[in-house]
Amino acid sequence: MRHDVDLAEFTERFTRLLKISGLPLAHERASMFINALVTTEPAFINELYWCARVTLISSKDEVEIFDRVFSSIFIDAGREMPIEISDVSTPLHRDARSSNSVEAGIGANNPLNSVGTESLTSGISEQDSNDEFDSQNELNVPMVANDREVLRHRNFAELDDAQTKEMELLLGPAAVRFIARRSARDKTSRRASNRLDVRSSLRSASRSGGDLIDLRYKTPKLKQRSIVVLIDISGSMEAYVNPYLNFVHLLAKRCSIEVFTFATRLSRVTRELHSATVERAIGEVASLKLDWLSGTTIASSFEQFLNDYGRRGVVRGAVVLVFSDGWESGDPSFLGEQMRRLSLLAHKIIWANPRVANPGFIPSTGGMKAVLPYCDKLISGHSMAALEDIIREL
Amino acid sequence: MSEFESLFPDVESVRLALSKVGYLSDLGLATALFCAVRMGLPLLLEGEPGVGKTEAGKALSQILDTQLVRLQCYEGINSSEAVYEWNYSRQLLSIRLAEHKGSNLVEQDLFSEEFLIERPILKVIRHRGPRPAVLLIDEVDRSDDEFEAFLLELLGEGTVTVPELGTFKGEYPPIVILTSNRTRDLHDALKRRCMYHWIDYPSTAQAVEILRIRVKSASIPLITQVARSVNKIRGINHLQKLPGIAEAINWVNALHLLEIAEITDVRVPSTLGFLLKYREDQEIVASEWEKVIGN
Numbered sequence A: 001m002r003h004d005v006d007l008a009e010f011t012e013r014f015t016r017l018l019k020i021s022g023l024p025l026a027h028e029r030a031s032m033f034i035n036a037l038v039t040t041e042p043a044f045i046n047e048l049y050w051c052a053r054v055t056l057i058s059s060k061d062e063v064e065i066f067d068r069v070f071s072s073i074f075i076d077a078g079r080e081m082p083i084e085i086s087d088v089s090t091p092l093h094r095d096a097r098s099s100n101s102v103e104a105g106i107g108a109n110n111p112l113n114s115v116g117t118e119s120l121t122s123g124i125s126e127q128d129s130n131d132e133f134d135s136q137n138e139l140n141v142p143m144v145a146n147d148r149e150v151l152r153h154r155n156f157a158e159l160d161d162a163q164t165k166e167m168e169l170l171l172g173p174a175a176v177r178f179i180a181r182r183s184a185r186d187k188t189s190r191r192a193s194n195r196l197d198v199r200s201s202l203r204s205a206s207r208s209g210g211d212l213i214d215l216r217y218k219t220p221k222l223k224q225r226s227i228v229v230l231i232d233i234s235g236s237m238e239a240y241v242n243p244y245l246n247f248v249h250l251l252a253k254r255c256s257i258e259v260f261t262f263a264t265r266l267s268r269v270t271r272e273l274h275s276a277t278v279e280r281a282i283g284e285v286a287s288l289k290l291d292w293l294s295g296t297t298i299a300s301s302f303e304q305f306l307n308d309y310g311r312r313g314v315v316r317g318a319v320v321l322v323f324s325d326g327w328e329s330g331d332p333s334f335l336g337e338q339m340r341r342l343s344l345l346a347h348k349i350i351w352a353n354p355r356v357a358n359p360g361f362i363p364s365t366g367g368m369k370a371v372l373p374y375c376d377k378l379i380s381g382h383s384m385a386a387l388e389d390i391i392r393e394l
Numbered sequence B: 001m002s003e004f005e006s007l008f009p010d011v012e013s014v015r016l017a018l019s020k021v022g023y024l025s026d027l028g029l030a031t032a033l034f035c036a037v038r039m040g041l042p043l044l045l046e047g048e049p050g051v052g053k054t055e056a057g058k059a060l061s062q063i064l065d066t067q068l069v070r071l072q073c074y075e076g077i078n079s080s081e082a083v084y085e086w087n088y089s090r091q092l093l094s095i096r097l098a099e100h101k102g103s104n105l106v107e108q109d110l111f112s113e114e115f116l117i118e119r120p121i122l123k124v125i126r127h128r129g130p131r132p133a134v135l136l137i138d139e140v141d142r143s144d145d146e147f148e149a150f151l152l153e154l155l156g157e158g159t160v161t162v163p164e165l166g167t168f169k170g171e172y173p174p175i176v177i178l179t180s181n182r183t184r185d186l187h188d189a190l191k192r193r194c195m196y197h198w199i200d201y202p203s204t205a206q207a208v209e210i211l212r213i214r215v216k217s218a219s220i221p222l223i224t225q226v227a228r229s230v231n232k233i234r235g236i237n238h239l240q241k242l243p244g245i246a247e248a249i250n251w252v253n254a255l256h257l258l259e260i261a262e263i264t265d266v267r268v269p270s271t272l273g274f275l276l277k278y279r280e281d282q283e284i285v286a287s288e289w290e291k292v293i294g295n
């Protein structure tokens, strides 16, 4: 790869610049830094910041110089940033600012603090000059605007279409991280100086025996698994279909995905969901005149799916994501049989059932009972926050 | 290390796990601890007293579900207290016994495993798993130069040498966390071998969360007011010792026990002893009290 040399050199230059600026950088530190990069895989500037700071300085007194050099390279340089901040953090910024959140307030003068999702608990810790915070928030939940949190946890059935469309803004840190990673991966080949090249170059430098570093390397990442989505669009799922299509559209932008809808029969909507905008995607799906809002025979839909697509390897090794309340009008044992077949092919099966969120839910419907033994994970997926559980599984 | 790799795939997972055991960390500290675990390099934690350095080491061992071996340093600590020691009385006894029986004892017999007493460092090096132990070398700045020199082999190579027996290298090299209050500068050679993190005082919001976890029974409004005041107090000039989290916890506990619900309560200034160690500091803060509790 052509960029390799440049990027390995970049690390060199960064540490050299620190030295020139007066940091007594011991020679071991550069390799510690690289090791940390490879191990932590920073996706955001503030993650990179800590990765570098933890490994490159050895005293509090060095923080000032370090910060100055770091921001001169990674922040003041703006667009030329060697490590890319994913564009998904931008909407969150906007969100934060407009809602007068802690994120917008704390450390507003420190650019490192304003990166996307990490909020209060993460950026460079700074003596707090701003006391606007909501003490009800959990520390591990991003402390952004309250109404945002409320929306995140609200059941989709209670959201209107416009709010559903804000999904990308409402998904939390796990999603942003996921999306950031995916989009960064996508771009490696296209952009010359982004973060993945740093990493891959470091890797290949080591493979070629580069004497720059002596590290233990991570084994190469497994290829991302493809995702197969099956969405129940029968009447009982009416309130959820739109949010789920929104969500899946979001995923479709980032990963290899196959999407099907079902109620009484199965339809493939992958192509439609790859439309540029959500509206278009949903419009396209709607225009297919699928068996919207009819009864459900999950089993026969699944059978059709396995017969038509299962053998072609669509499912093999994939993460299968089913959105359905499991209300089956056919024979539960037949559904169980289809699930068994599915589970033999899939890497794992995640079942999202919005009714799980109901207090006192027990999988008493025959359908759910038949399905459960073959699911690796049953989640509710009834709200934005709940959808993040899915993302964590991908 | 592969077990840790699946247990802690990323920094966030460490932060989450820590919060589950009641230790709240920010991205910086979580990154540092993550690197210590995953890269197997020693980590030096520095910070003012009471910011949670020791607790960080303890919490780490908890989330790794592994043994914590703590070595509290002090002036004059030496290798026989920290690394290993020979069991002299037993050696003497053996010599006597041998004399009694008229048999011959060679020196080698006396300096064998049988007479070796493991101190924390040797113990942790020879730890038998199933996971590496966490070695917490607490307040290393209190020890002296010679002792630091002793640590270099451990920090650099992960080994310990007993001259009579040879070099020990464990199957499960420990995860080493050192803490320091910066009462003196540590030797370059030691710092060079460690990653580094400075733990700052927490922001008000972080302090609120910590106090909520640590003093479960206190009311949130009180906790919030305390956190806010403590942060303001740290900004007051000429204090000899700024209050850390430990002190803030004490203070909230005291206020709670006295059934004081509001920081504006007239009894509060008389409780400052729970927060500030020195009388002079208490007086300074009391004289600025309006500012401390005002908005």
Ligand SMILES: Nc1ncnc2c1ncn2[C@@H]1O[C@H](COP(=O)(O)OP(=O)(O)OP(=O)(O)O)[C@@H](O)[C@H]1O
Residues within 6 Å of the ligand: B022, B023, B024, B025, B047, B048, B049, B050, B051, B052, B053, B054, B055, B056, B179, B181, B210, B213, B214, B245, B246, B249
């Ligand atoms: N981040 C935190 N989350 C939860 N509790 C904390 C945190 N930081 C500190 N504490 C609490 O504060 C107390 C004091 O912390 P600790 O003894 O670790 O401080 P220290 O930095 O080691 O202080 P010293 O320098 O005096 O040894 C702990 O017992 C713990 O209860």
Ligand SMILES: [Mg+2]
Residues within 6 Å of the ligand: B053, B054, B055, B138, B179
């Ligand atoms: Mg301590």
